[in-house]
Amino acid sequence: MADRRTPQPRPQGSKRAAPSGAKKPRSSASRGSSETGRAAGGSRSSGGFKSGSKSSSRSSSERGRSSRGAEGEPRGRESSQDRRSRQDAVMPKNWGSVARRGAHLVRSESPKAKNPAPVPSAPQEPQDEWIRVDGQDKSSPEADAPKRHRAAADVPGDVAAAIRRSASDATSYRRERLVEQMGKAAEAYTRHRYEEAARSAGRLAGEVPDVPEVRELAGLAAYRSGRWRPGATHLEAYRTMKGDGQYIPIEMDCQRGIGRVRSVSTLFELLRQESPSPDVLAEGRLVLAGSLADRGKLGEAIELLESNGASKPRRNPGERHLRQWYVLGDLYDRSGDVPRARILFSMVAESDPNAYDVTSRLKDIGPTRKPRQRKKSGGKRTA
Numbered sequence: 001m002a003d004r005r006t007p008q009p010r011p012q013g014s015k016r017a018a019p020s021g022a023k024k025p026r027s028s029a030s031r032g033s034s035e036t037g038r039a040a041g042g043s044r045s046s047g048g049f050k051s052g053s054k055s056s057s058r059s060s061s062e063r064g065r066s067s068r069g070a071e072g073e074p075r076g077r078e079s080s081q082d083r084r085s086r087q088d089a090v091m092p093k094n095w096g097s098v099a100r101r102g103a104h105l106v107r108s109e110s111p112k113a114k115n116p117a118p119v120p121s122a123p124q125e126p127q128d129e130w131i132r133v134d135g136q137d138k139s140s141p142e143a144d145a146p147k148r149h150r151a152a153a154d155v156p157g158d159v160a161a162a163i164r165r166s167a168s169d170a171t172s173y174r175r176e177r178l179v180e181q182m183g184k185a186a187e188a189y190t191r192h193r194y195e196e197a198a199r200s201a202g203r204l205a206g207e208v209p210d211v212p213e214v215r216e217l218a219g220l221a222a223y224r225s226g227r228w229r230p231g232a233t234h235l236e237a238y239r240t241m242k243g244d245g246q247y248i249p250i251e252m253d254c255q256r257g258i259g260r261v262r263s264v265s266t267l268f269e270l271l272r273q274e275s276p277s278p279d280v281l282a283e284g285r286l287v288l289a290g291s292l293a294d295r296g297k298l299g300e301a302i303e304l305l306e307s308n309g310a311s312k313p314r315r316n317p318g319e320r321h322l323r324q325w326y327v328l329g330d331l332y333d334r335s336g337d338v339p340r341a342r343i344l345f346s347m348v349a350e351s352d353p354n355a356y357d358v359t360s361r362l363k364d365i366g367p368t369r370k371p372r373q374r375k376k377s378g379g380k381r382t383a
Contacts (some may be wrong), residue, residue, distance in 0.1 A: 031337075154183040160215045166208035178204060182214065189221050196220035202230060212241040221252050228257035245274040249283040256291045264291045282320040286327050298335045302328065311344065326356055338365055347369050 155163075163182060164175045185200035201218035208214055219234030232254035235247045248271045255263040264287065270286045285308060289301040305311070310324035315326075329344030342365050348358045 066313070117304055154186065155179055156213075159211070162211045163204075163208050163214070166211050170207075178207060182217075185217055185221070187225075189217060194221050194224035198225045198227060198230070202234075210241070212238050215241070216247075219247070220250070223254060226257075228254040232258065234241060245271060246280055246293070247278055248274070249280060249287050252284060252287040252291075256287060256294070261291060261295065264288060264363075279318075279320050282308075282310075282324060288322060289327065289331070293331060298331055302331050302335065305331070313347060315348075322351060322355055326358065329361075333361070333365070341365060 025320060072116050159182065160179045163178050167175045167178055170178070181200055181204050183195050185204060188194075188197035188200065198218065198221035201214060201221050205211075205214050205218045215234045215238040219238060221229050222234060223229075224233035232251055234252050235254070239245060239247065239251070252264045252267045252271075255267065268284050268288045271281065276284075289304050292298075292301040292304065305324060305328050310328050314321050325344045325348050329341045329348070332338075332344065333341035343361065345358050345365065346360050348355055349362060353359060
């Protein structure tokens with residue numbers, strides 16, 4: 001027969017143990033006390049609460065921070081989750097996550113997120129003004145023409161056409177480049193850049209040798225820059241192609257610079273047969289007289305000019321008369337006839353004081369000396 005035990009009275013405040021396997025309802029007060037006990041007790045021995053749980057450690061740290069803040073000590077670093085929950089409580093509930101993140105960035109107090117103070121901007125540069133031009137067809141070839149061939153407009157049309165025909169084997173682009181090169185060479189010659197013009201026109205003459213205008217420009221530029229051989233070659237080619245003898249005196253001067261005396265005389269005879277203008281013929285005589293003087297034949301040079309009226313005074317002298325007076329005065333000065341040279345230099349200075357170096361030549365020669373007059377003796381002869 002089973003031993004029946006009489007129930008012992010429970011002391012006041014004690015609780016009946018729950019049967020194994022039965023769930024005991026817990027009140028809110030008991031749950032709070034148990035959580036407080038777990039947080040305050042930390043870890044216990046076997047049969048107690050487990051230590052190291054995340055909930056207990058987080059609750060303990062939060063309570064420690066709140067208690068230190070209440071006692072006036074500096075508060076600890078707030079976690080990102082608590083800061084986010086505190087900021088979300090201020091924002092409307094109907095905002096989404098994107099709006100909330102944007103609000104966090106705007107309200108952030110970090111120096112990187114603060115907007116800098118507005119700085120007055122510099123004045124803007126003036127914009128280009130567009131002007132409408134009516135009546136111009138955008139599809140026209142003039143509007144689409146490249147600007148690099150602008151110098152070709154300075155070349156006469158017949159000369160440009162002759163260059164294109166001469167370079168027919170080249171590409172169209174190369175032909176246009178040759179026309180442009182002709183324009184640049186002519187511009188350099190006009191601006192007295194004779195070295196540049198001689199180089200450019202000389203290269204052009206090598207590619208289009210049968211264009212007389214190219215040979216003319218190359219010969220004149222070479223003569224101006226002191227290149228006698230290329231000058232004589234190009235000008236002779238021009239005379240052969242055009243049959244024009246206007247540059248024969250320049251050819252004579254190139255041959256004189258080279259030292260070909262016979263060629264100078266031959267070209268002068270050819271010039272006389274051409275029946276040129278008086279200016280061109282007078283220039284040929286001056287070159288021939290200079291060639292004679294270079295060889296020491298001053299008398300023949302003076303005779304050549306005097307026989308053609310080079311020393312005659314003129315009421316309205318032209319350029320050729322001034323040149324003849326000056327060259328003839330130089331020949332007289334070199335030959336030792338200073339008075340005659342002074343007369344011719346004075347004629348040049350009266351017509352044009354700035355012509356050549358006539359003023360300095362007159363100073364070198366000196367003023368005209370008046371003849372001395374003999375003093376008449378007023379005394380009587382005594383026997």
